Amino acid sequence: xxxxxxxxxxxxxxxxxxLFNKIVGSRVSxxxxxxxxxxxxxxxxxxxxxxPFVLIDTGGIEPDSDDIILSRMREQAQIAxxxxxxxxxIVDGRAGLTAADRExxxxxxxxxxxxxxxANKIDTPNVPDGFYxxxxxxxxxxxxxxxxxxxxxxxxxDLVIGEFxxxxxxxxxxxxxxxxxxxxxxxxxxxxVNAMIGEERVIVSDIAGTTRDSxxxxxxxxxxxYTLIDTAGIRRRKKVTEDIERFSVIRAIxxxxxxxxxxxxxxxxxxxxEQDKKIAGLAHEAGKGIxxxxxxxxxIKKDTxxxxxxxxxxxxxxxFMPYAPLLFISVKTGQRMxxxxxLAGEVAEQRAMRIPTGQLNAVIADATLMKQPPSDKGKKxxxxxxxxxxxxxxxxxxxxxxxxxxxxxxxxxxxNQLRDNFKFTGTSVKFVFREKGENELE
Numbered sequence: 001x002x003x004x005x006x007x008x009x010x011x012x013x014x015x016x017x018x019l020f021n022k023i024v025g026s027r028v029s030x031x032x033x034x035x036x037x038x039x040x041x042x043x044x045x046x047x048x049x050x051x052p053f054v055l056i057d058t059g060g061i062e063p064d065s066d067d068i069i070l071s072r073m074r075e076q077a078q079i080a081x082x083x084x085x086x087x088x089x090i091v092d093g094r095a096g097l098t099a100a101d102r103e104x105x106x107x108x109x110x111x112x113x114x115x116x117x118x119a120n121k122i123d124t125p126n127v128p129d130g131f132y133x134x135x136x137x138x139x140x141x142x143x144x145x146x147x148x149x150x151x152x153x154x155x156x157x158d159l160v161i162g163e164f165x166x167x168x169x170x171x172x173x174x175x176x177x178x179x180x181x182x183x184x185x186x187x188x189x190x191x192x193v194n195a196m197i198g199e200e201r202v203i204v205s206d207i208a209g210t211t212r213d214s215x216x217x218x219x220x221x222x223x224x225x226y227t228l229i230d231t232a233g234i235r236r237r238k239k240v241t242e243d244i245e246r247f248s249v250i251r252a253i254x255x256x257x258x259x260x261x262x263x264x265x266x267x268x269x270x271x272x273x274e275q276d277k278k279i280a281g282l283a284h285e286a287g288k289g290i291x292x293x294x295x296x297x298x299x300i301k302k303d304t305x306x307x308x309x310x311x312x313x314x315x316x317x318x319x320f321m322p323y324a325p326l327l328f329i330s331v332k333t334g335q336r337m338x339x340x341x342x343l344a345g346e347v348a349e350q351r352a353m354r355i356p357t358g359q360l361n362a363v364i365a366d367a368t369l370m371k372q373p374p375s376d377k378g379k380k381x382x383x384x385x386x387x388x389x390x391x392x393x394x395x396x397x398x399x400x401x402x403x404x405x406x407x408x409x410x411x412x413x414x415x416n417q418l419r420d421n422f423k424f425t426g427t428s429v430k431f432v433f434r435e436k437g438e439n440e441l442e
Contacts, residue, residue, distance in 0.1 A: 002257040002258045003045070003052050003053050003054050003257055004051075004053045004054070004085040004086065004161075004164040004165065005053070005054050005056065005083055005084045005085050005086075005253075005254055005257065006053050006054065006055050006056065006084060006085065006086045006087075006088060006160055007056045007058060007083060007084035007086075007087050007088070008020055008055070008056065008057050008058060008088045008090060009058050009087060009088070009089055009090070009104065010089060010090035010091060010101075010104075011091075011092075011098065011100045011101065011104075013092070014090045014091055014092045014120055014121075015090055015092070015120040015121060015147045015148070016057055016058065016090055017057055018120075018147040018148055019088070019090065019118075019120065019145075019147040020044075020055060020057040022147050022148075022150055022153060023046060023055060023153070023157070024044045024046060024055065043055060043056045043057070043253055048157040048158075048160070048161055049157075049158070049161060051161045051164065053160075053161070053164070054253065054254075054257060056083075056084070056253065082254075083253075083254040084113070084254075085114065085163070085164060085165060086114045086115075086116065086160055086163045086164065087108060087113055087114065087115045087116070088116050088118055088156075088160065089104070089105065089108055089115055089116065089117050089118065089139065090118045090120050091117070091118070091119055091120070091134060091142070092119075092120060092121055093119035093120055093121050093122040093127065093128060093130075093131055093134075093142075093144060094121045094122070094128055094130075095121075095130075096128070096130030096131075096133055097130065097133040097134055097136065097137075101134075101137065102136075102137065105117075105137035105138070105139055106137075106138075108139065109137065109138045109139055114163040115139050115140075116140075116143060116156070116159055116160060116163070117134060117137060117139040117140060117141075117142045117143065118142065118143045118145055118156060119131060119134055119142040119143065119144050119145070120145055120146065120147050121146060121147075121148075122144040122145065122146055122151075123146045123148075123149055123151065127144055131144065143155065143156050143159065175225050176218065176225035176226055176227045177224065177225070177226050177227070177260050177261060177344065177345060177348045178226075178227045178229065178258060178259045178260045178261070179226060179227070179228050179229065179259060179260070179261045179262075179263060179344050180229040180252075180255040180256055180258070180259035180261070180262045180263070180283075180288075181193055181228065181229065181262075181263045181265060182252045182255060182256065182262050182263065182264055182265070182279050182282075182283065183264060183265035183266065183267075183276065183279060184265075184267070184273065184275050184276065184279070186267075187265045187266065187267045187270075187295055188265060188267075188295040188296065188331050189265055191331040191332070192263070192265065192293070192295070192331050192340070193217060193228050195331050195334070195337055196219075196221075196228060196337070196340060196341055197217055197219045197228065216228070216229055217229075221341055224345060226341070226344075229255045229258060229259060252279050252282055253282055256282055256283050256286050256288055257286065259288055260288065260289055260348050260351065260392070261288065261289035261290070261291065261344045261347050261348050261351070261426070262283040262288045262289065262290050262291070263291050263293050263340070263344070264276070264279065264280045264283060264290060264291070264292050264293065264324075265293050265295055266292060266293065266294045266295065266314070267295060267296055268294050268295060268296045268297050268299065268300050268310070268328070269296055269299055269300070271313075272313065272314060272317045272318075276317075277317060277318065280292070280318055280321065280324075281320065284320055284321045284428060287392070287393040287427075287428050287430065288351075288393075288427075289344075289347035289348055289350070289351045289393075289426045289427050290321055290323075290324040290347070290426055290427075291324060291325055291326075291327060291340070291343055291344060291347060291426055292314060292318065292324050292325070292326050292327070293326075293327045293329055293340065294310065294314070294326065294327065294328045294329065295329055295330065295331055296330060296331075296332070297328040297329055297330045297335060297336075298330035298332060298333045298335060299330075307328060310328070311326055314326060321428070323419065323424065323425070323426060323427065323428065323429075324426055325343060325347070325425060325426055327339055327340060327343065343426070346425055346426070347425055347426030347427060350423060350424050350425045350426060350427050351391065351392050351393055351394070351424075351426070351427040352391045352392055353391065353394065353422065353424070354388055354391060354394075355388050355394075355418075355422055357385075357386075357387055357388070360386055360387070360388060360396070360418075361385055361386055363417060363418060363421045363422075364383060364386050364398075364414065364417070366417075367413070367414055367417040368383060371410075371413060373405070373410060374405055374406070374407045374410050375405065376404075376405055379402065379405065380405070381400060381401065381402065381405035381406060381410070382400060382401040383398055383399070383400055384399040384400065384401070384436075385398075385399050386398045386399070389432075390430075393427050393428045393429065393430055394424060394427065394429050394430065395430045395431075395432070396418075396429070396430070396431050396432070397431075397432050397433075397434060398431060398432070398433045398434065399434055399435075399436065400433050400434070400435060401435065401436070402435065403433045403434070403435055406433050411431055414431070415429050415431070
């Protein structure tokens, strides 16, 4: 089940990042960082009143001159429109209504999306005279807050979660496998989508950023239904390199949340970049199935060791997800293209696999005999039993005598034993450790 997306938009210096940081740091829980993965502060997994969501900060844009403010604002707003379930549109309650506010407000209003208008920097019960001008935006009653002082923050979050799509209460199993094709602009994402479905459904060009929106393409292959999600790039412009990276990551986040399997595309000529690692880290943290696809392999001069060298480098750079299978392909020539869908189906199956409790405990019992559990000050870790409590990704609950005795290295050893016996190709495996008397996961 994908989490709702909440995007924070507004012109510079209205308090977007302050609001983001206050929500993330003080009022909601953040998912812990995974070792080896650097979390970008433009997003966080959050929770309010038991409802999880993904919060995105579109801030950080500082135009060099006034003539590009509106264009950059439009781009921010468009990204929010394309990706978010709820948009928090922040204006400066003290400064009053501006031309930039009006333009973005008009864009948001015409979309019919769930928009909450927030007037920030209002620190007293008495609103400034210019506050009522914000009604002209046609986005309903402005919510007065002070992000810095956390005034009315709870009321705002109540409104936000109230706009989320309503759940039926029963999580339906979709028949189709949702595959997100993610990566930097111009690595061949759209070309891969076209090649897999066998027709030109997505516009392809050599210009980075041709695809502006995330495009869903349903199709069927050998009796299996798939939905391919082609994520947009963004045009390169002078002096906005950081924004390019920011926006491509935002789009990747939303595609990842909706997917079962992520195809992380790497440009063989360019090699692995920090942005590649960031995007792959997003999929890993989300617990999605992952396949690393190295495209443009036909353009690489090779000897008998070339692929091994590439694989070694990829494994080193992506050390946080050693479970992800690798494919070296050429979309242009069709090299190994037939393997992509086959592998995606296998990864989706592995991610949804349930292990019988008897088999599971037999493997763990053998593992503890081969390598004794850790101990501290004469106290030895005991594993009483283990059960699988979730899928997508596989989640296992261990009943132990003392949680603190479970060392990270031994947990990794147990994970490797499970993978040796049950594969779990292309998916992370999650563990929780509970002591006697603690309830199992609901």
